Amino acid sequence: MIPPLVTGLASDVFRPLQAMVPRRWTQPGPLVPVLRFSGAIGSVTPLRPGVTLSTSAPAIQRAFSYRGAQAVAIQINSPGGSPVQSTLIYKRIRALADEKSLPVYVFAEDVMASGGYLLALAGDEIYADASSIVGSIGVVSASFGFHELINKIGVDRRVYTVGERKAILDPFQPEKEEDVRHLKTIQKDVHEMFVALVRERRGRKVEGQGDKLFDGAFWSGKQALELGLVDGLSDVRTKMREKFGKDVRLKLVQPERSLFRRRIPGVMSMIDGGEPMGAGWADEFISAIETRALWSRFGL
Helix, strand or coil: CCCHHHHHHHHHHHHHHHHHHHHHHHCCEEEEEEEEEEECCCCEEEEEEECHHHHHHHHHHHHHCCEEEECCEEEECCCCCHHHHHHHHHHHHHHHHHCCCCCCEEEEEEEEEEEHHHHCCCCCCCCCCCCCCCECCCCCCCCCHHHHHHHHHCCCCCCCCCCCCCCCCCCCCCCCCCHHHHHHHHHHHHHHHHHHHHHHHHHCCCCCCHHHHHHHEEEHHHHHHHCCCEEEECCCHHHHHHHHHHCCEEEECCCCCCHHHCCCCCHHHEEEECCHCCCCCHHHHHHHHHHHHHHHHCCC
């Protein structure tokens, strides 16, 4: 056992040194893990995954598992994409928020639209920059019609199916009204789910706005605040310091790179922007066009 006198002398010796050490080293501030969802939502191509539950779930789990965390912050920069993946990620975040009793704060970057806004509804509070693009609460499907082109260049399209409607909306065949009606029925179901979720999560903040919020339009962050789609204009660092003090620690929680990505550099150079190889180049090229089109809808 160390005599009290020795203990007291040790304290006297180290006290001046402790005064020289930054306070955050000896008394760390509140912890807020930060998740970031950036890019199109859904599988872009097999080798170029977008934001999906499978790619995001480990990071989401870690963010809600830090001992002593005061909240979870989420940054979103997405023009949308798959409504299914948006909903799956939303449900996972809400389930963990309820299980861990942690508040969730969401922050828009450039764009938080369509499926990106659906993700944002997982937040107990939503913030944006005044110039962020917010909204686009609607459903869109886009395609091309090539049937006249292939007729002009003399290409014979051959499709064999079992089930007379298996090839509906084939871009190489003339469009049929009954096929379009079928697609719009599905879109209507998805849209109604989206609208119901907005009304459930935003509550009285969007009451009185009528259906204009749900016609697919998008707004600036400043306008979104007036419409009740966000709770304020701020960024993650500023707001978390307001909520938890200037000593708050923001810890970015990123998805882990898969073994596939780490061990196959030749393939990954293609995926990460290098020259595409083999038969997959067409998928990669089309994917890039479609992703670019998602962003360009919002002027980016």
